[in-house]
Amino acid sequence: MIQSDRGAAPPDKDRKLSSAAKSENGLSHILRLVLRELSLFYSRDVNGVCLLYDLLHSPWLQALLKVYDCLQEFQEKKLAPATHHAQALSREVLELLREAPNSPENQELRRILQAPHSKALLSAHDTVAQKDFEPLLPPLPDNIPESEEAMRIVCLVKNQQPLGATIKRHELTGDILVARVIHGGLVERSGLLYAGDKLVEVNGISVEGLDPEQVIHILAMSRGTIMFKVVPVSDPPVNSQKMVYVRAMTDYWPQEDPAIPCMDAGLPFRKGDILQIVDQNDALWWQARKITDLATCAGLIPSKPLLKRKQREFWWSQPYQPHTCSKSTILISMEEEDDMKIDEKCVEADEETFESEELSEDKEEFVGYGEKFFIAGFRRSMRLCRRKSHLSQLRATVCCTGGCYSAVGAPYEEVVRYQRRPADKHRLIVLVGPSGVGVNELRRQLIEFNPGHFQSAVPHTTRSKKSYEINGREYHYVSRETFESLIYSHRMLEYGEYKGHLYGTSVDAVQAVLDEGKVCVMDLEPQDIQMARTQDLKPYVIFIKPSNMNCMKQSRKNAKIITDYFVDMKFKDEDLQEMEDLAQKMEAQFGQFFDYVIVNDNLQDACARLLSVVQKAQEEPQWVPATWISSDTESS
Numbered sequence: 001m002i003q004s005d006r007g008a009a010p011p012d013k014d015r016k017l018s019s020a021a022k023s024e025n026g027l028s029h030i031l032r033l034v035l036r037e038l039s040l041f042y043s044r045d046v047n048g049v050c051l052l053y054d055l056l057h058s059p060w061l062q063a064l065l066k067v068y069d070c071l072q073e074f075q076e077k078k079l080a081p082a083t084h085h086a087q088a089l090s091r092e093v094l095e096l097l098r099e100a101p102n103s104p105e106n107q108e109l110r111r112i113l114q115a116p117h118s119k120a121l122l123s124a125h126d127t128v129a130q131k132d133f134e135p136l137l138p139p140l141p142d143n144i145p146e147s148e149e150a151m152r153i154v155c156l157v158k159n160q161q162p163l164g165a166t167i168k169r170h171e172l173t174g175d176i177l178v179a180r181v182i183h184g185g186l187v188e189r190s191g192l193l194y195a196g197d198k199l200v201e202v203n204g205i206s207v208e209g210l211d212p213e214q215v216i217h218i219l220a221m222s223r224g225t226i227m228f229k230v231v232p233v234s235d236p237p238v239n240s241q242k243m244v245y246v247r248a249m250t251d252y253w254p255q256e257d258p259a260i261p262c263m264d265a266g267l268p269f270r271k272g273d274i275l276q277i278v279d280q281n282d283a284l285w286w287q288a289r290k291i292t293d294l295a296t297c298a299g300l301i302p303s304k305p306l307l308k309r310k311q312r313e314f315w316w317s318q319p320y321q322p323h324t325c326s327k328s329t330i331l332i333s334m335e336e337e338d339d340m341k342i343d344e345k346c347v348e349a350d351e352e353t354f355e356s357e358e359l360s361e362d363k364e365e366f367v368g369y370g371e372k373f374f375i376a377g378f379r380r381s382m383r384l385c386r387r388k389s390h391l392s393q394l395r396a397t398v399c400c401t402g403g404c405y406s407a408v409g410a411p412y413e414e415v416v417r418y419q420r421r422p423a424d425k426h427r428l429i430v431l432v433g434p435s436g437v438g439v440n441e442l443r444r445q446l447i448e449f450n451p452g453h454f455q456s457a458v459p460h461t462t463r464s465k466k467s468y469e470i471n472g473r474e475y476h477y478v479s480r481e482t483f484e485s486l487i488y489s490h491r492m493l494e495y496g497e498y499k500g501h502l503y504g505t506s507v508d509a510v511q512a513v514l515d516e517g518k519v520c521v522m523d524l525e526p527q528d529i530q531m532a533r534t535q536d537l538k539p540y541v542i543f544i545k546p547s548n549m550n551c552m553k554q555s556r557k558n559a560k561i562i563t564d565y566f567v568d569m570k571f572k573d574e575d576l577q578e579m580e581d582l583a584q585k586m587e588a589q590f591g592q593f594f595d596y597v598i599v600n601d602n603l604q605d606a607c608a609r610l611l612s613v614v615q616k617a618q619e620e621p622q623w624v625p626a627t628w629i630s631s632d633t634e635s636s
């Protein structure tokens with residue numbers, strides 16, 4: 001063993017070391033050469049050399065390299081144990097030592113051989129040397145008739161886990177067959193049973209004429225080793241499929257699915273979960289794992305066509321669904337309610353009031369941010385137009401022809417790991433949340449934190465420019481015809497109407513920010529996320545969620561909501577309740593599109609979390625739809 005003193009290290013000592021190890025090869029030899037080189041600089045006190053010298057000279061590193069070299073050497077050799085009975089040999093040596101003179105060496109060797117870890121090591125050595133790995137299996141029955149040559153006897157030791165296979169009865173012959181072997185389960189790991197094998201006996205009990213349930217009962221009652229007598233399938237299936245990763249776009253609960261072949265083998269999942277699909281051999285039932293749980297055995301999930309069929313059946317069985325477009329289901333009805341409320345309360349507010357409020361809004365924006373920098377896209381009219389959309393019908397038509405149904409309707413979306421390269425454009429950051437939860441507050445704080453890096457897109461409007469406004473700063477001012485043509489050519493990510501004017505954010509406005517090498521941060525209504533999900537924008541969607549009612553009451557004591565009839569209104573309990581209900585509905589309907597969820601309780605914490613998540617979204621690998629990455633696929 002090489003000895004070296006950390007910190008002392010005079011160069012001549014190293015020369016001695018290297019000569020002692022002349023015969024050695026590999027990494028430790030190279031280390032020695034490096035040390036010798038370094039020793040020349042050591043005396044000259046070159047910056048950092050002492051540190052490197054001490055590191056390379058440290059006994060632990062040298063010991064590690066020595067072990068590495070030994071392993072390398074032995075990897076090439078075909079190893080055979082010198083003895084199969086090291087424990088017995090050790091006992092023999094101890095006997096001899098007792099009779100030998102009691103020298104210090106004798107005492108030391110006895111101590112070593114009697115130490116519990118040495119004994120355990122020798123015991124493990126003998127187990128390996130004797131290849132004593134298998135559990136003790138019962139002897140094979142000796143009365144197997146010759147006609148049963150094709151039979152295979154399989155013994156499995158059952159532990160706490162399920163066996164990981166399903167059985168079925170053949171419709172015509174009535175035979176009990178292995179229907180499916182679950183990936184990663186005991187049966188699959190044993191490599192002894194395959195789908196299609198015919199069960200003849202289980203623990204000596206013939207299964208002829210039994211129902212699969214009766215066979216399962218026998219298995220459930222068995223403890224320890226289970227012996228199967230099987231007629232092997234002539235061509236065991238080979239799984240040569242590549243692993244596919246998908247994002248679940250819907251929830252699935254095996255317990256609620258009477259059609260699943262084996263409820264216990266089912267894999268429950270929620271929308272947004274990333275699944276690793278390991279087997280698609282069966283047209284109806286695939287096998288998958290959650291990526292958060294790859295060590296466990298796979299579970300059954302409905303195949304894509306089957307789940308799509310289930311979704312359609314479920315959809316038709318619903319008492320009422322707005323049919324125009326799945327995009328508009330919850331939100332159209334909510335928007336209608338919202339409109340009604342606003343109309344009711346607006347009776348007292350006349351046009352003049354609106355005008356003066358709008359003016360004060362402008363002032364607020366200029367005073368608050370004009371001196372430092374200007375942030376577009378925060379104006380009240382822009383925000384309110386989202387809630388008062390009178391264009392639901394138009395939206396539904398445009399969106400459906402744009403193929404949103406097929407994307408939302410697909411139960412699984414294939415995904416791949418995407419790591420943005422430093423030269424690539426940044427991903428669009430989309431914040432989503434119920435009105436009043438703090439989406440704009442968080443967006444504003446993020447941009448203020450680093451305005452040179454984070455930026456909003458400049459929205460479009462059909463309203464006329466005011467004297468103090470600049471085209472392209474507050475808004476892009478366009479005609480109604482131009483705005484509508486942008487909508488019809490799918491160039492608007494979101495839009496709405498407020499007080500007779502159209503407002504919205506275009507794809508090009510977002511692209512302009514990204515082209516400058518900045519991170520574009522925008523907020524969207526959840527039904528508009530689908531429009532932004534393109535290969536170019538690669539949006540990372542963050543859902544801003546309210547915390548529970550009690551916490552919200554506390555944290556929003558001094559907060560103000562924006563409405564079109566009151567400038568600064570305090571939150572009432574109903575507002576908070578409405579926010580919570582809406583957040584639940586949004587999560588239930590659009591949760592599959594959320595890459596991250598931030599609970600906005602304490603504002604400072606939420607801001608810090610947002611900043612860190614946004615950085616990770618740009619710098620760390622993320623799951624994105626496979627269509628965003630493959631070059632030959634058009635993004636939609």
Ligand SMILES: Nc1ncnc2c1ncn2[C@@H]1O[C@H](COP(=O)(O)OP(=O)(O)OP(=O)(O)O)[C@@H](O)[C@H]1O
Pocket residue numbers: 383433434435436437438439440441442555556558559560561562600601602603604606
């Ligand atoms: N964590 C928080 N703690 C206290 N107050 C908050 C917090 N988050 C936001 N607020 C305040 O709540 C009010 C509403 O927030 P904000 O305007 O950002 O809502 P929003 O989600 O953008 O909805 P809208 O678009 O309808 O205004 C603002 O006064 C904001 O300062």
